[in-house]
Amino acid sequence: MKDLKELSVEILDLLKQEGADDAMVTLSSGSMTEFNVDGGDLSLLRTLFNDSVAMMAIKDKKKGVISVNSFEADDVKNAVKNCIEAANSAIEDEALAISELTENEDFLTGITKFDREKLLYRIKEYMDDVARDYPKIIIEQLIVSYGMSERCVANTNGVCYTQQSGYYSLYSMFSAHEGENGTSFNGISFDFYDLDTPLIEINRQREDYERAEKELYAKAIDGKFVGKVLASPDMFAEFVGTALDNFISDSVIIDGTSPWREKLNTKVASEKLSVRCIPTDERMIGASLIHSDGYKNEDFDFIRDGVLKSFDLSLYASNRTGLERVKATSSCIEIDGGETPLDELIKSIDKGIFICRFSGGAPASNGDISGVAKNSFMIENGEITHALTETMISGNLEEMINNIVELSKENFCDGSSVLPYALIDGVTISGK
Amino acid sequence: MIEQNRLLRTLLTAADSPTEMRVQENTGRKVILLSGSLVGNSSNNSKGVSARVFKNGYWGFSAGSALDPKSVRAVLRAANKNANFLADSLPAKDASLAPVSAASYLFNKPIPNSTPKEFIDFAKEFDDYVEKACPKLTSRTIVVTADSMEKLLCTSFGTLSHSVMPRIYLYLIMSADASDGSTIELFDVITGGYGYFGDYFTKQDSMEKCKAAADSLYEELMQKAQGIFPDAGVADVILDSTLAGMLAHEAVGHTVEADLVLGGSVAGHNLGKQVASEMVNLVDFANDTPYGLAPLPVYVDDEGVKAKDAWLIKDGILTGFMNNRETAAHFDMEPYGNARAYSFGDEPLIRMRNTAILPGKDKLEDMIASIDNGYYLTRTGNGQADTTGEFMFGINMGYEIKNGKLARPLRDTTISGVAFDMLKTVTMLSDNITWESSGFCGKKQPMPVGLGGPAVKCKVNIGGR
Structure with a gap:
């Protein structure tokens, strides 16, 4: 070689x-x-x-x-x-x-x-x-x-x-x-x-x-309601990751269309949310340790206790805007867990859904999303009752990460991220 | 590339098992202007050779980027070794390949060159126009992107094919402030298709056509700025002909790919059954269609099979699957040339080519007039499918229909449904077809695909807010 x-x-x-x-x-x-x-x-x-x-x-x-x-x-x-x-x-x-x-x-x-x-x-x-x-x-x-x-x-x-x-x-x-x-x-x-x-x-x-x-013998929901969504760890990471892409990446910061353009070091999410990029963490498997702009990747906070601590900017975008470049180009993310066990989170839900996959269009610039809840279940009176089909959810990513009710005590590492379950309120859920 | 065919054919004469060899080069060029700044100016080239060998029901595949004779021979040896490893390590599998005849296709047109300067100059002139003509934009992005796949394929049963699939497109993405202060966005393919820079960008009226398309998109964006969110729930809708291709591809096409049928797709239980309104016909076209050349014609697939049209739904009845040679043998069907690989290092997978719902006899105006309370959905951004037939499309633009007339414009939303339920609600099809070909289908590998159809009147689930 x-x-x-x-x-x-x-x-x-x-x-x-x-x-x-x-x-x-x-x-x-x-x-x-x-x-x-x-x-x-x-x-x-x-x-x-x-x-x-x-x-x-x-x-x-x-x-x-x-x-x-x-x-x-x-x-x-x-x-x-x-x-x-x-x-x-x-x-x-x-x-x-x-x-x-x-x-x-x-x-x-x-x-x-x-x-x-x-x-x-x-x-x-x-x-x-x-x-x-x-x-x-x-x-x-x-x-x-x-x-x-x-x-x-x-x-x-x-x-x-x-x-x-x-x-x-x-x-x-x-x-x-x-x-x-x-x-x-x-x-x-x-x-x-x-x-x-x-x-x-x-x-x-x-x-x-x-x-x-x-998930076999899934049933559709009748009608529409605004309720709580319990997101699986992967699902929650997708919501948070999509929000970060939408609000803090190069193009939307350079052209000023991001609603978070002036929000560095200010509160953008629930104080329960802390999101850290951890490429150097020993638990991460196959993580790149080299920044794509030619630096050594370092661990850093995107969001700490709900406060935006870093944009996700390349060296070029950093020079264009005068803002600091991102310290790592890596998808290895750790989201801190909360104090409540998963079982208790489920018991606390009167009416809502447990969502494990979301099939939706690209979010609007302001973070509006809508799509189909896949691999998901109905929760009623504190219990998971049945699997769902033909059920849509809609909401706004910024509102969703501000409406976090609680994060699970359980925090799972799969070699590329460390993530909890998340209970989010105020999401529109509609069936047939 | 074509000169490599002698070496490949020589090597294949010694093959004792079904074998195919492919030399392939993928190229791409992309220019991106973000509000006047050139933030992307890149090109890429990827080339190499692959071999695939079938033994005792197992495939061995190998690929490498070096194209000298020694390296090509090594790739074939490695593919044989891989096939032998599986055949020796596992029980013989009851799998065979559908018999096919040798096919021949030789691309015989010159392949023109274009320069980054041509891309940038066109983009810059267009950007200057958009900046002046669209004063309320908060952001504008112009992308000129071209990609091409050139393949030389030889098989042990005698197929020789040299094919080229070039595409080029100009995208315009516009953002503006909505009436509620939030940012709204629209994008469109302004020009482009199958071919090269000269086919779309250097004609006398090329720029004028692009300017007219930008004006039209800007007008729609300004309407969207005043838009409302639809009411969530099941609604009567007209899907514009620009959306029907997505319906054909996502909602139905994936479920009738035979590898997904073997994986449990809903289509497996529905072959020969009524799955759609009797007016629905759905075809995966290979190259020539009743409406002209398909947007991305395929003549020979990457297993060496001559490409033919695959009828999937005829008069509402599910009539077939899309196959490779192995699944065709399994289902006792004929393979129509749906096995396609994206890059030199990829094995052929069952892929769509140019999938379309066939037009009907209705006029769009009559279709809109037939709805008292519903929506006319005109633009989509993306779509996803499921093996259950449940699908969703992102909707970027549309209008309410009230008492048979277009009313307020819509903001972004999503529609969803279950294909074989939703297709039974189709009651009108327009008499035109619109093709689209700029995207990639994702399934282990990306793949350029064409999709098309007429405007469709049906019922779908629409997301609100």
Whole structure:
């Protein structure tokens, strides 16, 4: 394998020779081995070997970006030429910049060798476990893979970070069936480092398969009411993540359309909500430790006790707005739990729903959302009564994170996030 | 790329199992102007070779980015090894491939080049116009994006296909303040389709057409600024012809993909049954259609099967599934060329091509006039489907219908329903078809797809506030 650091120096030199004032390259080289199960049967073993180069050149305050999947000298030279051509064609922008040199580091995470035979054994065992313990479940698609990659992010200021990482991943799409009755599809995905444990015992998959079987014979709600929604940990993370995308990302802060544009260090959510980005947390599997703008990723708060502590801005957006750039480009999130056990949260609900998946359109700029509650259940008089079909919810993301009644004491880590259940009030729920 | 076919064909002569090899190059270019600032100016290129081998009911697949003869041979060896590993480690599977004849297709048009400067210059001139012509915008984004898939496919049963699928589009995204102080947004594909920059951006009237489309979108946005939220619940609606393709693709199309049928999709129990009003016909077109060339024509799929139209619903009856060779053998159906792979490193999956509800005989004006209290929904942003047939679309624009006439405009909402219930409520279909092709369908891999249909009168569940 070609040394990525050496290659990064060669490419940066070429970009300089072609006239770049500043330049950055991101190189990656890796392989992936993947087993596929389709319609309940093992069907495919796939291996993929790929190299990629992404380069960015700034010339006369103008930027060009190009990516190719080849380290061959001719391909790289051609890409350099095209990158400079793109920069020459661009529009001047004073905010363009590359990261400054601080302290370079090399990271090694996960495992760099894998055991194909044992992985196949664990997959067969997993299929058997699901078939035996959850007989109503059909696994529509199961993808279990091992990926190993090396990545290098370097620029003409001398910045050079590398990360080698390797880990296993599992994705299962499944539904429950009995006769002609079937449920909506459910999904499970997680990353893991070793094959010591039967795959079914990792994280809370048994709860997911059990719940899917209970989704059979779902019923629609009559009419419409405004009530409480108990969001599963993944569902709550999706609501919060969508709100952050909608209110604190580059484009809406640059163009000023975000309702949170002037709200840094002010209250934007319930004081019960604290959202932290944790790429360096040991519990996070396969997390990137390199910021896509060429920095070392650091843990930081997005929201602390309801107060907005950071926007999610790239270096470019930071220079455009004068606001601080985000400290990490990572989706590893921790949301603090509360004091109330899940059981008590359910008991506290007179009328509401337990929602595990939301199928909805992209939110409006102001955070309005509406969509279908999937894999969800009715809660009445403190008890989960039946599964739901054809039930829609609508609300506003900003209002929803301000209307958090309580977060569960239980806080679950799945290797990519740490999340509680959330009880949210004031959501419109409508049936047929 | 075509010159690689000799090597692939030579290697395949020695194949002792069903084998396909594919050399593929995907390219893309994107320019983004955010309120006049160039925030995106990028291009990408990804190329490589793959091989897939079928042994004892299992597939071995391998792919790599190097295209020299030694690397190509190594990829084929690796695919054979993978197939052997599964065949040796697992009991032989009762799976076979539907027999097909060798197909041949050779793309014979020149592939033109375009430069980032052409993209940026057009976007900038258009942006200057939008800034002046649309004074109440709080934000505007212009995106010019092009992508292309070029494939050379050879199979052990003799198919040779060299295909190219280029697309280019110009998007305009507008934001403004609504009457309640919140921000509203609309977006549209202003121009573009199957082809290259020169097909849509360099004609004498290209810019004028774009300006007219921007004016129209701005007018709608200003109407939306005064919009109301619909009442939540089941409503009589007219889905504009721009939405019908989403209905065909999301609500029905996914449920009749044979791999999802094997996974328990609702369509499995409904083959041969009435699933829609008798006026509903739904086809996944391969290339030529009664309404002209399909927006993204497919001639040979990535298993080497000659592409034909797949009739899915005829006169309201579910008549077929979309298959690959393996599911076609399982269901004793004919494969029509629905196995498609997105990049060189991807295996073919069952995918839609150009899925459409066929037009009816009604006029849109008559359809609107037939509703006393309901909605005319005109723009969608995205849609999602479920194997149960339950679907949802985001609705970005629409109008109330009161006493047969359009009334107040709508703000963003969502519609949902269960496909085979909702299709039975269809009572009118307009006599035109509108195609759309700018998006990607997501299913393990992304895939460019075409979708189309007429305006549809039906009942759906609509979200309110």
